[in-house]
Amino acid sequence: MxxxxxxxxxxxxxxxxxxxxxxxxxxxxxxxxxxxxxxxxxxxxxxxxxxxEVLSGPADTVxxxxxxxxxxxxxxxxxxxxxxxxxxxxxxxxxxxxxxxxxxxxxxxxxxxxxxSRHLATQAEGLHHLRSWLDAASLRSALARRAGRLLVVGSGFVGMEVAAAAMSRGWQVVAVEARSRLFPGLGPRIGDHVAAMFAERGLDGRPATTVTSVEGAGPYLVQLSDGSQVEADEILVGVGxxxxxxxxxxxxxxxxxxxxxxxxxxxxxxxxxxxxxxxxxxxxxxxxxxxxxxxxxxxxxxxxxxxAGAEIPFDHLPWVWSDVFDHRIEILGSPRAARSSHTLRSNEGGLVDLHLGQEGELLGVTTFDATRFARKARAATRRAARVDLERAAVSGQTAEAVLEAIG
Missing domain, CATH: 3.50.50.60 (FAD/NAD(P)-binding domain)
Structure with a gap:
């Protein structure tokens, strides 16, 4: 003890x-x-x-x-x-x-x-962040009043989910992302797939762009680094x-x-x-x-x-998920530690990115509408199983077939 x-x-x-x-x-x-x-x-x-659900659900959500x-x-x-x-x-x-x-x-x-919350270098009154229940209640109230234009700064998980919730309420959404692609945390292939899905629903995505100034207190006039301006009724800052x-x-x-x-x-x-x-x-x-x-x-x-004195080894496998427009996105392990990634189709009809280390070891998995695969891939990701991607690409195997081959 x-x-x-x-x-x-x-x-x-x-x-x-x-x-x-x-x-x-x-x-x-x-x-x-x-x-x-x-x-x-x-x-x-x-x-x-x-x-x-706080943003997309009924007003009495608790x-x-x-x-x-x-x-x-x-x-x-x-x-x-x-x-x-x-x-x-x-x-x-x-x-x-x-x-x-x-x-x-x-x-x-x-x-x-x-x-x-990390703030913009240029601040203005009334900008939304999302760290607390009061933050969420304030944003929900703003989105429920009327449909307008929402500027989302940052396209991580919070920015992605808020954009989807606002669009489901009829809002026009402009998403500004400093990096070269929208939704960079999802990787190039699945990130681009999700960006295309949002664009089909009307998202105005602005990658490689930052906010340089904000004028007003709602509505706002926002100057962007590419020289353009955006008029926005509300602004959500989701930059980490x-x-x-x-x-x-x-x-x-x-x-x-x-x-x-x-x-x-x-x-x-x-x-x-x-x-x-x-x-x-x-x-x-x-x-x-x-x-x-x-x-x-x-x-x-x-x-x-x-x-309390228990001797229990800590063997943590990171896992994060998001539900966007009735689609499930999941990330296992640490894709950022990988040296290469390879995209495969799933038997479920979705996409799977396998993220590999220097020796072909499985360090992470990103899935889009491949929930069963994500569940099955946890053991292989945890033990960093070796994956022969060249063989998988040549034979056109599904993600499930590759996973079965590595045991």
Whole structure:
């Protein structure tokens, strides 16, 4: 049993990672107090729905609660919603403060502080971001008032899903992307396929373009880097996030792209852990941060088990999905670590990109409408199975046939 199993634990952040950590601590027998601090006054809720059914669903859509009041009582978790920790000190124990007031002391602190939205270099009033329930409610209200023109800046998953939701409500959408292709995270072939699907539905896509100025407060006049102008009734900025690492810095933790942790989510400061979007983790593809819901959950579950003294190896396979216009997109593993990619057809009628390393090892998979294949490909991706792509290309095999051949 870990010595930390009898320690007071404070979890800063009440998203998927923080709640998973608190649950896991109790599941693995942690006896001492657990306090969870969340900045939002709402009960902890699931965030993937913010860019999905919250925008496209009815006005009475409510948050999917991750931890209810009754569960807090049953598990003995002290949830302090609406409480922002702005100072963290460490002497013999950690001291957690807000506006100079001491709120808690703990021997162990878990940072699940996530990200804050990255802003445009040129700002204006009323621009939308999408990090919280209030953000989503504000954007939903704007889209529900009337159909107009929405400018989406950035075509990652959030930008893609918001564009689809707005278009389904009758809005004209202009999507601006700094990189040379729309939806660059999907890879060239599937990204271009998805871009064509959006274009058929009326999307005005502007790759290799950035915003240089924004005038007005709704409607807006937006100047773009290609010299053109766009008039927009609403603007959604989806250009990524910045790790909330200020508390880690205050106690001297090592920082890189986020808070640096080991395979058990320990930082360089004894007793301090970091999980979820804020954590930079070692792995088979090098040190990375994965800003996805499933990763956050698995981080929290494993971290809680470690603190409680369980010896469980952490073998995480990143997985992210999106549903757009009734089509399913999934990404497994780490396509960015690959040296080459090859596109195959699936028996399901969709597309599959296999992302390979230097020796032909399978490092990642991107699928479009190939859900069953994505499920079957997890084991091969996890063990980095070797793939003979030349043979697959010559014989015209489907993705399923290639997967069956490598076992």
């Amino acid at each position: 870990s010595a930390e199993n009898a320690a007071r634990v404070a979890v800063i952040g009440a998203g998927a990672a923080g709640i998973a950590a608190a649950r896991s601590l109790r599941d693995h027998g942690h006896r001492a107090s657990i306090t969870v601090f969340g900045e939002e006054s709402l009960p902890p809720y699931d965030r993937p729905q913010l860019s999905k 948050p999917r609660v991750l931890l209810s009041e009754q569960e807090c009582r049953d598990l003995g978790i002290d949830l302090r919603a609406g409480t922002r920790i702005d100072a963290l000190d460490r002497t013999e124990v950690f001291q957690l403060r807000t506006e100079g007031v001491l709120l808690a002391e703990a021997e162990v602190v878990v940072l699940a502080t996530g990200l804050r 996030g910045v790790p909330n690492d200020a508390l880690a810095r205050q106690v001297g933790a090592a920082i890189g792209d986020g808070v640096l942790v080991d395979a058990a989510f320990r930082t360089s400061v004894p007793g301090l852990y970091a999980i979820g979007d804020v954590a930079s983790c070692p792995g088979r593809w090098g040190r990375t941060r994965h800003e996805h819901w499933r990763t956050a959950q698995e981080h929290g579950s494993h971290c809680g088990a470690v603190i």
